[in-house]
Amino acid sequence: MFMMFAMTSDSVGEIIKEVKVAFSVTNAQASLMHSLPMLGIALSGLFLGFLADKIGRKPTIIMGLAIFGVACYSFLVADDFLLIVSLMSLSGVAVGVFKTGALALIGDISSSTKQHTSTMNGAEAFFGVGAIIGPLIVAYLIHQGVAWQWLYVIAGGVCTVLIVGALFVKYPNYTREKSEKVKQVSVLQSLALIKNPYAFGFSVGAFLYVAAESAIYVWMPSYLVCDASTLRATYDCYTEGFSQTLAIYSVTAFFILRAAGRFVGIWMMSHFNWALVLMLFSGGIVLCFGAGLMGGKQVALYLFPLTGIFMSVIYPTFNSKGISCFPKHQHGSVAGVILFFTAAGAAAGPFIMGLVSDANGGDAKYGFMVATAFAAILFIGMVYNFVKNPTQKRLAEIEASEYSN
8 A cells, every 4th residue: 555655656756747738737827736735745644544443444444445446446537637637636535535544454463562663664565665666657658659647557556456455355353342432533532633742743743754755756956967957867976887877867866766765664664762762863964964065965975875775774773663662542632633744745745845945946955954954953852762762651650551461
Protein backbone atom coordinates (compact mmCIF):
# COMPACT_ATOMS: atom_id res chain seq x y z
CA MET A 1 0.00 0.00 0.00
CA PHE A 2 2.76 2.42 0.92
CA MET A 3 4.64 1.69 -2.30
CA MET A 4 1.50 2.12 -4.43
CA PHE A 5 0.72 5.50 -2.84
CA ALA A 6 4.29 6.73 -3.38
CA MET A 7 4.23 5.63 -7.03
CA THR A 8 1.52 8.21 -7.71
CA SER A 9 2.26 10.97 -5.19
CA ASP A 10 5.99 11.29 -5.96
CA SER A 11 5.40 11.24 -9.73
CA VAL A 12 3.47 14.51 -9.67
CA GLY A 13 6.53 16.53 -10.67
CA GLU A 14 6.93 14.51 -13.89
CA ILE A 15 3.18 14.60 -14.56
CA ILE A 16 2.94 18.37 -14.08
CA LYS A 17 5.38 18.91 -16.95
CA GLU A 18 3.07 16.99 -19.30
CA VAL A 19 -0.15 18.57 -18.03
CA LYS A 20 1.18 22.12 -18.42
CA VAL A 21 1.83 21.48 -22.10
CA ALA A 22 -1.37 19.52 -22.75
CA PHE A 23 -3.78 21.96 -21.08
CA SER A 24 -1.80 25.24 -21.19
CA VAL A 25 -2.18 25.84 -17.44
CA THR A 26 -0.10 28.19 -15.32
CA ASN A 27 2.39 27.12 -12.65
CA ALA A 28 -0.08 28.14 -9.95
CA GLN A 29 -2.83 26.04 -11.52
CA ALA A 30 -0.50 23.09 -12.03
CA SER A 31 0.58 23.27 -8.38
CA LEU A 32 -2.99 22.27 -7.44
CA MET A 33 -2.07 18.76 -8.57
CA HIS A 34 0.23 18.59 -5.55
CA SER A 35 -1.48 20.79 -2.96
CA LEU A 36 -5.08 19.53 -3.32
CA PRO A 37 -4.22 15.81 -2.85
CA MET A 38 -2.14 16.80 0.18
CA LEU A 39 -5.12 18.75 1.50
CA GLY A 40 -7.31 15.71 0.90
CA ILE A 41 -4.92 13.50 2.87
CA ALA A 42 -4.72 16.04 5.69
CA LEU A 43 -8.47 16.49 6.10
CA SER A 44 -9.16 12.78 5.64
CA GLY A 45 -6.59 11.86 8.28
CA LEU A 46 -7.97 14.37 10.77
CA PHE A 47 -11.69 13.79 10.25
CA LEU A 48 -11.78 10.14 9.13
CA GLY A 49 -8.81 8.67 11.00
CA PHE A 50 -11.15 7.53 13.78
CA LEU A 51 -12.78 5.00 11.40
CA ALA A 52 -9.89 2.58 11.95
CA ASP A 53 -10.77 2.57 15.66
CA LYS A 54 -14.53 2.69 15.18
CA ILE A 55 -15.25 0.08 12.51
CA GLY A 56 -11.93 -1.79 12.54
CA ARG A 57 -8.69 -1.85 10.58
CA LYS A 58 -9.80 -4.26 7.85
CA PRO A 59 -13.01 -2.46 6.74
CA THR A 60 -11.20 0.90 6.84
CA ILE A 61 -8.30 -0.33 4.71
CA ILE A 62 -10.60 -1.98 2.16
CA MET A 63 -12.81 1.12 2.01
CA GLY A 64 -9.84 3.40 1.40
CA LEU A 65 -8.35 1.07 -1.22
CA ALA A 66 -11.71 0.80 -3.00
CA ILE A 67 -12.05 4.59 -3.27
CA PHE A 68 -8.42 4.87 -4.40
CA GLY A 69 -8.95 2.16 -7.01
CA VAL A 70 -12.04 3.86 -8.44
CA ALA A 71 -10.12 7.15 -8.69
CA CYS A 72 -7.18 5.42 -10.42
CA TYR A 73 -9.28 3.60 -13.04
CA SER A 74 -11.19 6.80 -13.74
CA PHE A 75 -7.99 8.31 -15.14
CA LEU A 76 -8.70 6.26 -18.28
CA VAL A 77 -11.30 8.89 -19.19
CA ALA A 78 -9.54 11.88 -17.60
CA ASP A 79 -9.01 14.25 -20.52
CA ASP A 80 -9.86 17.49 -18.73
CA PHE A 81 -7.66 19.40 -16.27
CA LEU A 82 -10.47 19.92 -13.76
CA LEU A 83 -11.31 16.21 -13.81
CA ILE A 84 -7.64 15.27 -13.37
CA VAL A 85 -7.27 17.53 -10.32
CA SER A 86 -10.57 16.24 -8.90
CA LEU A 87 -9.48 12.61 -9.23
CA MET A 88 -6.13 13.39 -7.62
CA SER A 89 -7.94 15.09 -4.75
CA LEU A 90 -10.24 12.06 -4.34
CA SER A 91 -7.23 9.76 -4.29
CA GLY A 92 -5.76 11.92 -1.51
CA VAL A 93 -8.91 11.44 0.59
CA ALA A 94 -8.67 7.68 -0.03
CA VAL A 95 -5.02 7.61 1.03
CA GLY A 96 -5.92 9.31 4.31
CA VAL A 97 -8.43 6.52 4.98
CA PHE A 98 -6.38 3.42 4.14
CA LYS A 99 -3.11 4.80 5.49
CA THR A 100 -4.53 5.50 8.96
CA GLY A 101 -5.95 1.98 8.96
CA ALA A 102 -2.56 0.57 7.94
CA LEU A 103 -0.69 2.62 10.55
CA ALA A 104 -3.06 1.41 13.25
CA LEU A 105 -2.65 -2.18 12.04
CA ILE A 106 1.12 -1.95 12.48
CA GLY A 107 0.52 -1.34 16.18
CA ASP A 108 -1.77 -4.37 16.37
CA ILE A 109 0.81 -6.76 14.90
CA SER A 110 3.76 -5.40 16.92
CA SER A 111 4.78 -7.10 20.15
CA SER A 112 6.59 -4.07 21.61
CA THR A 113 7.05 -0.35 21.02
CA LYS A 114 10.58 -1.06 19.72
CA GLN A 115 9.29 -3.59 17.19
CA HIS A 116 6.60 -1.09 16.25
CA THR A 117 9.30 1.40 15.25
CA SER A 118 11.23 -1.22 13.25
CA THR A 119 8.10 -2.36 11.42
CA MET A 120 7.17 1.23 10.64
CA ASN A 121 10.59 1.79 9.09
CA GLY A 122 10.00 -1.29 6.94
CA ALA A 123 6.64 -0.01 5.72
CA GLU A 124 8.06 3.43 4.96
CA ALA A 125 10.98 1.78 3.15
CA PHE A 126 8.50 0.46 0.59
CA PHE A 127 7.17 4.00 0.29
CA GLY A 128 10.74 4.96 -0.63
CA VAL A 129 10.80 2.24 -3.29
CA GLY A 130 7.55 3.55 -4.76
CA ALA A 131 9.01 7.06 -4.87
CA ILE A 132 11.81 5.72 -7.06
CA ILE A 133 9.85 3.54 -9.49
CA GLY A 134 6.86 5.87 -9.95
CA PRO A 135 8.71 8.66 -11.81
CA LEU A 136 10.63 6.02 -13.78
CA ILE A 137 7.35 4.46 -14.95
CA VAL A 138 6.04 7.88 -16.01
CA ALA A 139 9.26 8.65 -17.90
CA TYR A 140 9.11 5.25 -19.63
CA LEU A 141 5.45 5.65 -20.60
CA ILE A 142 6.07 9.10 -22.09
CA HIS A 143 9.16 7.84 -23.94
CA GLN A 144 7.05 5.04 -25.44
CA GLY A 145 4.35 7.48 -26.48
CA VAL A 146 1.87 6.19 -23.88
CA ALA A 147 -0.26 8.60 -21.84
CA TRP A 148 0.96 9.21 -18.26
CA GLN A 149 -2.56 8.36 -17.02
CA TRP A 150 -1.63 4.70 -17.36
CA LEU A 151 0.52 5.07 -14.23
CA TYR A 152 -2.73 5.39 -12.29
CA VAL A 153 -4.23 2.42 -14.10
CA ILE A 154 -1.19 0.38 -13.06
CA ALA A 155 -1.65 1.64 -9.50
CA GLY A 156 -5.33 0.69 -9.73
CA GLY A 157 -4.30 -2.85 -10.67
CA VAL A 158 -2.01 -3.06 -7.66
CA CYS A 159 -4.85 -1.67 -5.56
CA THR A 160 -7.20 -4.41 -6.78
CA VAL A 161 -4.70 -7.09 -5.78
CA LEU A 162 -4.35 -5.46 -2.35
CA ILE A 163 -8.12 -5.47 -1.84
CA VAL A 164 -8.34 -9.17 -2.69
CA GLY A 165 -5.45 -9.87 -0.33
CA ALA A 166 -7.02 -7.82 2.46
CA LEU A 167 -10.29 -9.75 2.13
CA PHE A 168 -8.56 -13.06 2.80
CA VAL A 169 -6.00 -11.99 5.42
CA LYS A 170 -6.99 -12.56 9.06
CA TYR A 171 -6.66 -9.31 11.01
CA PRO A 172 -6.28 -9.03 14.82
CA ASN A 173 -9.80 -8.77 16.26
CA TYR A 174 -8.96 -6.61 19.28
CA THR A 175 -12.01 -4.43 18.68
CA ARG A 176 -14.38 -7.08 19.96
CA GLU A 177 -12.42 -7.38 23.19
CA LYS A 178 -12.47 -3.64 23.82
CA SER A 179 -15.86 -2.82 22.36
CA GLU A 180 -16.82 -0.32 25.05
CA LYS A 181 -13.73 1.77 24.39
CA VAL A 182 -14.24 1.51 20.65
CA LYS A 183 -17.83 2.76 20.92
CA GLN A 184 -16.56 5.97 22.51
CA VAL A 185 -14.42 6.86 19.47
CA SER A 186 -15.67 9.88 17.51
CA VAL A 187 -14.51 12.78 15.34
CA LEU A 188 -14.61 15.13 18.33
CA GLN A 189 -12.36 12.83 20.35
CA SER A 190 -9.96 12.63 17.41
CA LEU A 191 -9.82 16.43 17.24
CA ALA A 192 -9.27 16.56 21.01
CA LEU A 193 -6.08 14.53 20.54
CA ILE A 194 -4.45 17.59 18.98
CA LYS A 195 -4.27 19.10 22.47
CA ASN A 196 -2.52 16.02 23.85
CA PRO A 197 1.20 16.89 24.32
CA TYR A 198 2.41 13.58 22.88
CA ALA A 199 0.21 13.72 19.76
CA PHE A 200 0.93 17.42 19.24
CA GLY A 201 4.67 17.09 19.83
CA PHE A 202 5.20 14.27 17.34
CA SER A 203 2.81 15.95 14.87
CA VAL A 204 4.81 19.20 14.95
CA GLY A 205 7.96 17.14 14.46
CA ALA A 206 6.39 15.46 11.42
CA PHE A 207 5.40 18.87 10.02
CA LEU A 208 8.93 20.26 10.38
CA TYR A 209 10.53 17.15 8.93
CA VAL A 210 8.27 16.96 5.86
CA ALA A 211 8.59 20.71 5.26
CA ALA A 212 12.39 20.31 5.19
CA GLU A 213 12.30 17.08 3.18
CA SER A 214 10.04 18.56 0.49
CA ALA A 215 12.74 21.13 -0.29
CA ILE A 216 14.81 18.30 -1.80
CA TYR A 217 12.36 16.89 -4.30
CA VAL A 218 10.58 20.20 -5.03
CA TRP A 219 13.36 22.82 -5.06
CA MET A 220 16.69 21.00 -5.36
CA PRO A 221 16.45 20.67 -9.17
CA SER A 222 15.84 24.43 -9.43
CA TYR A 223 18.73 25.22 -7.07
CA LEU A 224 21.18 23.04 -8.98
CA VAL A 225 20.36 24.58 -12.36
CA CYS A 226 23.39 26.54 -13.56
CA ASP A 227 21.52 29.37 -15.27
CA ALA A 228 18.23 30.06 -13.51
CA SER A 229 17.25 32.55 -16.22
CA THR A 230 16.82 29.84 -18.83
CA LEU A 231 13.54 27.99 -19.26
CA ARG A 232 15.19 24.59 -19.33
CA ALA A 233 17.44 22.92 -16.80
CA THR A 234 21.13 23.29 -17.71
CA TYR A 235 23.95 21.61 -15.83
CA ASP A 236 26.87 22.77 -17.95
CA CYS A 237 28.63 24.25 -14.91
CA TYR A 238 29.37 20.77 -13.58
CA THR A 239 32.33 18.72 -14.65
CA GLU A 240 31.36 16.21 -17.29
CA GLY A 241 30.98 12.70 -16.04
CA PHE A 242 29.75 11.71 -12.59
CA SER A 243 29.00 15.26 -11.35
CA GLN A 244 26.88 16.13 -14.36
CA THR A 245 25.03 12.82 -14.14
CA LEU A 246 24.41 13.32 -10.43
CA ALA A 247 23.04 16.81 -11.11
CA ILE A 248 20.52 15.34 -13.55
CA TYR A 249 19.49 12.45 -11.29
CA SER A 250 19.97 14.16 -7.91
CA VAL A 251 16.38 13.62 -6.78
CA THR A 252 16.54 9.94 -7.74
CA ALA A 253 19.80 9.62 -5.76
CA PHE A 254 18.05 11.17 -2.75
CA PHE A 255 15.13 8.74 -2.99
CA ILE A 256 17.48 5.73 -3.33
CA LEU A 257 19.46 6.75 -0.24
CA ARG A 258 16.26 7.40 1.72
CA ALA A 259 14.82 4.00 0.83
CA ALA A 260 18.09 2.22 1.63
CA GLY A 261 18.32 4.05 4.96
CA ARG A 262 14.83 2.92 5.93
CA PHE A 263 15.61 -0.72 5.24
CA VAL A 264 18.73 -0.34 7.42
CA GLY A 265 16.51 1.45 9.94
CA ILE A 266 14.59 -1.79 10.55
CA TRP A 267 17.75 -3.11 12.20
CA MET A 268 19.00 0.20 13.57
CA MET A 269 15.90 1.01 15.59
CA SER A 270 16.01 -2.42 17.21
CA HIS A 271 19.57 -1.94 18.48
CA PHE A 272 20.05 1.77 19.24
CA ASN A 273 18.43 4.50 21.31
CA TRP A 274 15.86 6.03 18.96
CA ALA A 275 16.15 9.47 20.58
CA LEU A 276 19.92 9.53 20.04
CA VAL A 277 19.59 8.42 16.42
CA LEU A 278 17.01 11.12 15.69
CA MET A 279 19.14 13.81 17.33
CA LEU A 280 22.24 12.84 15.34
CA PHE A 281 20.40 12.40 12.05
CA SER A 282 18.46 15.68 12.32
CA GLY A 283 21.78 17.38 13.06
CA GLY A 284 23.19 15.75 9.92
CA ILE A 285 20.39 17.33 7.86
CA VAL A 286 21.21 20.79 9.22
CA LEU A 287 24.92 20.32 8.45
CA CYS A 288 24.22 19.15 4.89
CA PHE A 289 21.82 22.00 4.19
CA GLY A 290 24.07 24.62 5.78
CA ALA A 291 27.28 23.43 4.11
CA GLY A 292 25.48 23.05 0.80
CA LEU A 293 24.29 26.64 0.91
CA MET A 294 27.65 28.07 2.05
CA GLY A 295 29.69 25.95 -0.36
CA GLY A 296 27.49 26.67 -3.36
CA LYS A 297 26.06 24.37 -5.99
CA GLN A 298 29.23 22.32 -6.47
CA VAL A 299 29.05 21.26 -2.79
CA ALA A 300 25.25 21.05 -2.58
CA LEU A 301 25.33 18.64 -5.51
CA TYR A 302 26.72 16.00 -3.14
CA LEU A 303 25.38 17.08 0.26
CA PHE A 304 21.71 17.66 -0.62
CA PRO A 305 21.09 14.13 -1.97
CA LEU A 306 23.10 12.76 0.97
CA THR A 307 20.35 14.01 3.32
CA GLY A 308 18.35 10.98 2.15
CA ILE A 309 20.37 8.87 4.59
CA PHE A 310 19.76 11.25 7.49
CA MET A 311 16.07 11.73 6.67
CA SER A 312 15.38 8.02 6.24
CA VAL A 313 14.40 6.97 9.77
CA ILE A 314 13.02 10.24 11.13
CA TYR A 315 9.45 10.20 9.82
CA PRO A 316 8.77 6.47 10.43
CA THR A 317 10.05 6.89 13.99
CA PHE A 318 7.89 9.96 14.61
CA ASN A 319 4.90 7.99 13.39
CA SER A 320 5.60 4.89 15.44
CA LYS A 321 6.54 6.61 18.70
CA GLY A 322 3.67 9.06 18.42
CA ILE A 323 1.18 6.24 17.87
CA SER A 324 2.83 4.09 20.56
CA CYS A 325 2.13 6.75 23.19
CA PHE A 326 -1.54 5.79 23.03
CA PRO A 327 -3.54 2.61 23.64
CA LYS A 328 -4.31 0.51 20.59
CA HIS A 329 -7.97 1.51 20.45
CA GLN A 330 -6.80 5.08 19.64
CA HIS A 331 -4.10 4.22 17.12
CA GLY A 332 -6.23 5.10 14.11
CA SER A 333 -7.23 8.46 15.52
CA VAL A 334 -3.72 9.55 16.52
CA ALA A 335 -2.33 8.27 13.21
CA GLY A 336 -4.86 10.54 11.51
CA VAL A 337 -3.72 13.55 13.54
CA ILE A 338 -0.06 12.95 12.68
CA LEU A 339 -1.00 12.38 9.04
CA PHE A 340 -2.83 15.74 9.02
CA PHE A 341 0.30 17.59 10.12
CA THR A 342 2.40 15.53 7.68
CA ALA A 343 0.29 16.53 4.68
CA ALA A 344 0.12 20.12 5.94
CA GLY A 345 3.93 20.24 6.00
CA ALA A 346 4.12 18.78 2.49
CA ALA A 347 1.73 21.45 1.21
CA ALA A 348 2.87 24.47 3.23
CA GLY A 349 6.64 23.89 3.16
CA PRO A 350 7.25 24.17 -0.60
CA PHE A 351 4.71 27.02 -0.84
CA ILE A 352 6.48 29.11 1.83
CA MET A 353 9.86 28.39 0.24
CA GLY A 354 8.50 29.46 -3.14
CA LEU A 355 7.20 32.75 -1.72
CA VAL A 356 10.54 33.52 -0.09
CA SER A 357 12.44 32.65 -3.28
CA ASP A 358 10.14 34.82 -5.38
CA ALA A 359 10.61 37.72 -2.97
CA ASN A 360 14.38 37.44 -3.53
CA GLY A 361 14.50 37.39 -7.30
CA GLY A 362 13.38 33.80 -7.78
CA ASP A 363 16.63 32.25 -6.49
CA ALA A 364 15.86 28.82 -4.99
CA LYS A 365 18.76 29.34 -2.58
CA TYR A 366 16.51 31.45 -0.38
CA GLY A 367 13.91 28.70 -0.30
CA PHE A 368 16.59 26.33 0.99
CA MET A 369 17.39 28.84 3.72
CA VAL A 370 13.81 28.42 4.90
CA ALA A 371 14.20 24.63 4.71
CA THR A 372 17.39 24.91 6.78
CA ALA A 373 15.46 26.89 9.39
CA PHE A 374 12.81 24.13 9.53
CA ALA A 375 15.57 21.53 9.94
CA ALA A 376 17.31 23.58 12.66
CA ILE A 377 14.10 23.88 14.70
CA LEU A 378 13.61 20.13 14.30
CA PHE A 379 17.18 19.50 15.53
CA ILE A 380 16.61 21.68 18.61
CA GLY A 381 13.50 19.65 19.37
CA MET A 382 15.42 16.38 18.98
CA VAL A 383 18.14 17.62 21.35
CA TYR A 384 15.45 18.38 23.93
CA ASN A 385 13.85 14.98 23.33
CA PHE A 386 17.17 13.19 23.90
CA VAL A 387 18.15 15.17 26.99
CA LYS A 388 14.76 15.29 28.73
CA ASN A 389 13.28 12.06 27.30
CA PRO A 390 9.66 13.20 27.91
CA THR A 391 8.10 10.05 26.46
CA GLN A 392 10.08 7.47 28.46
CA LYS A 393 7.50 7.04 31.22
CA ARG A 394 4.54 7.10 28.84
CA LEU A 395 6.04 4.50 26.49
CA ALA A 396 6.87 2.25 29.46
CA GLU A 397 3.27 2.43 30.67
CA ILE A 398 1.92 1.58 27.22
CA GLU A 399 4.45 -1.24 26.86
CA ALA A 400 3.22 -2.78 30.11
CA SER A 401 -0.49 -2.38 29.41
CA GLU A 402 -0.76 -2.95 25.65
CA TYR A 403 2.10 -5.30 24.75
CA SER A 404 2.39 -7.42 27.89
CA ASN A 405 0.55 -10.28 26.24
